[in-house]
Amino acid sequence: MRKLLSALAKGCRIPQRLVYISTSGVYGNADGALLDEGARLRPHNDRAWRRLDAETCLRGFAAAHGCQLTVLRAPGIYADDRLPLSRFASQTPLIRPEEDSWSNHIHADDLAAACVAALLQCRGGPRVFNASDDQPLPISEWYRRLAAALDLTLPPLLPREEVRARVSAGLWSYMMESRRLSNRRLRRELLPAPRWPDTADYLAALAQAPERIAAALASAAKIR
Known part of the structure; x- marks a missing residue:
């Protein structure tokens, strides 16, 4: 991000509207608390620290050059070709x-729509949004719903500490963080009518489309 902004600053024209897809991981673990955009930022891992640093760099650039900046803090992004099918293949355990x-989710189409809406706005100053759907879910519930829609075997549900001992450090860095995101600002200002306000709506539609299920299973995307 620092290299990109340095290059942009040297150009003959400065972009006037910037949209950055960050991560909800900048909030760190909140023990299941409901968080809005004013919540304290407590990144837990290097990945989230890098995203927060990028947000900070962008804020400085926008302030220096008078740009409009929108930061979309996205959680788990899903679509037909972005489903965590590898978890079912490996049967890596879930927490009971x-x-x-x-956990929180947003469909890729709704995230794209939020980006377009942000670029079409004309306002000043930076604005941050939790780019999430309406319904936070326990991680195991997300997988239970996926298993039902795709007719897959749900991975075993085990005690939390047993799962921690059996999964990789990288995977645990996702599983140990617990938070619920408030998307009220997103709904009010950018995305009043998302196509998929709840993963249940998406999965119900997917379950009625065998050709989409076949394509999704063939993609086998390795995404959490």
């Missing part, structure tokens, strides 16, 4: 519901 972490 009573101990599980909360």
